[in-house]
């Protein structure tokens with residue numbers, strides 16, 4: 001089954017995400033793919049949705065941030081989209097207040113994570129705002145820093161408002177903060193589309209996604225495993241794995257468990273329905289091939305009574 005591509009547009013309020021989305025949609029029009037857009041806004045009324053023409057599937061998530069208060073709504077919307085519409089590509093425009101790790105976490109529900117191909121996080125940065133960011137609260141400064149650090153592609157936007165030496169300084173700063181991301185100076189988010197599409201080619205080529213800053217991995221169990229071996233596996237995980245969630249079955253129980261793991265803390269909740277045993281991982285610079293080997297060997301262990 002062909003996976004649905006997902007592009008995540010991140011970046012602080014007013015930095016040029018919608019402008020970039022419009023460019024993506026214009027490009028999709030010439031490619032003729034089936035496209036869906038998920039727009040998340042903090043307010044109750046969508047302002048940016050006018051940017052999306054009527055023939056494009058648009059789902060709005062209003063009144064909260066997908067990375068926190070309306071996470072469940074996002075899961076339902078995405079599941080509905082995938083089941084009923086089967087788009088080839090989904091663009092997710094996040095609120096300017098969204099944290100990239102939390103956004104990935106919200107998107108990757110174990111119910112359908114195996115149907116998605118995350119192409120990358122593209123962060124737009126308002127050059128002037130960045131330059132003057134010390135005027136923001138420490139929390140917001142931290143947030144825009146995280147948006148830059150976790151991006152796969154950074155657009156330093158609004159360079160029409162910056163002098164040449166300021167532009168050079170910004171490139172220098174961004175590359176210092178995130179040497180792995182591609183970084184481009186833009187005005188009105190104008191970026192050669194093949195640069196962004198190439199980003200996805202790189203992702204596809206390296207199935208382990210090691211070169212990305214934040215990366216994700218989905219493993220599907222086909223049978224129950226030993227709970228003690230699983231605990232041992234968790235103990236030895238690299239601390240750059242921030243999040244794991246999904247459904248898992250242990251030898252001792254008929255029912256699966258919903259498993260949640262955040263920053264080293266595991267949590268199990270009994271699930272009364274039979275679920276697909278997908279386990280979703282989010283981490284930074286992780287060699288997923290090693291994790292996969294460990295999961296395979298967990299699954300191949302024989303049950304001991």
Ligand SMILES: Nc1nc2c(ncn2[C@@H]2O[C@H](COP(=O)(O)OP(=O)(O)OP(=O)(O)O)[C@@H](O)[C@H]2O)c(=O)[nH]1
Nearest residue numbers: 013014015016017018019096157158159187188189
């Ligand atoms: N001068 C200048 N203005 C820009 C540029 N890019 C975008 N803008 C303007 O900046 C404003 C915000 O751009 P958007 O694309 O809506 O930004 P956004 O990140 O989607 O904004 P939010 O949805 O509020 O988070 C709009 O009025 C754009 O026309 C640029 O490169 N230079």
